[in-house]
């Protein structure tokens with residue numbers, strides 16, 4: 001296997017179209033993009049403009065969520081067909097902010113994963129334990145349960161396109177504290193073992209939550225970390241490039257990575 005690291009950033013509810021275009025103009029000048037599977041996940045309003053601005057650049061375009069129906073009376077929602085129409089290839093599903101504040105459940109994540117795969121989109125399934133889970137030693141069972149429910153009833157062959165991001169809720173955002181590499185290694189190891197039992201050992205496992213250029217290398221040095229999903233540290237093109245650089249450096253001695 002000669003896999004490459006997946007390194008991406010969600011801009012969450014940040015950036016106007018002009019700001020998004022300026023970011024893409026700067027990022028696409030980076031030679032590092034040829035060495036990873038880079039992806040950016042802008043807000044819906046900037047998707048079409050970012051798609052145009054990316055042109056042939058080696059950067060995947062993602063969306064932050066979607067509805068599972070193709071169309072319908074779903075005010076305010078976006079369908080998989082609409083994402084495809086904007087040039088989107090990846091869709092983030094189940095982020096903890098959507099679970100906490102926008103009614104996302106394990107069941108809706110499961111419906112969305114199935115729909116994304118039907119429409120040729122690559123689902124980026126986000127799972128994460130709460131601080132209480134961590135304190136109770138229940139991180140692994142929480143995360144395994146979320147993944148099992150997200151992929152429930154979906155055939156193994158089509159799931160080969162999925163990406164999984166472990167994002168501890170206690171590690172995300174301004175109030176978050178970055179997870180220790182030893183904790184990430186334990187959770188990713190358990191995820192790999194469970195997925196392996198289901199014929200899905202090759203699914204890329206990304207880590208997210210307060211990733212920055214200082215800790216990226218220690219995370220990608222871990223055998224079961226196949227990429228990083230970054231928020232704040234990559235909201236400038238230079239910041240994103242620095243994280244990619246650190247991630248590549250961390251992974252340089254790992255067998256099987258390009």
Ligand SMILES: O=C(CO)[C@H](O)COP(=O)(O)O
Pocket residue numbers: 008009010011095167171172173174176208209210211229230231232233
């Ligand atoms: O979604 C995330 C990565 O895009 C995640 O919420 C991490 O955010 P960060 O703590 O600002 O890196």
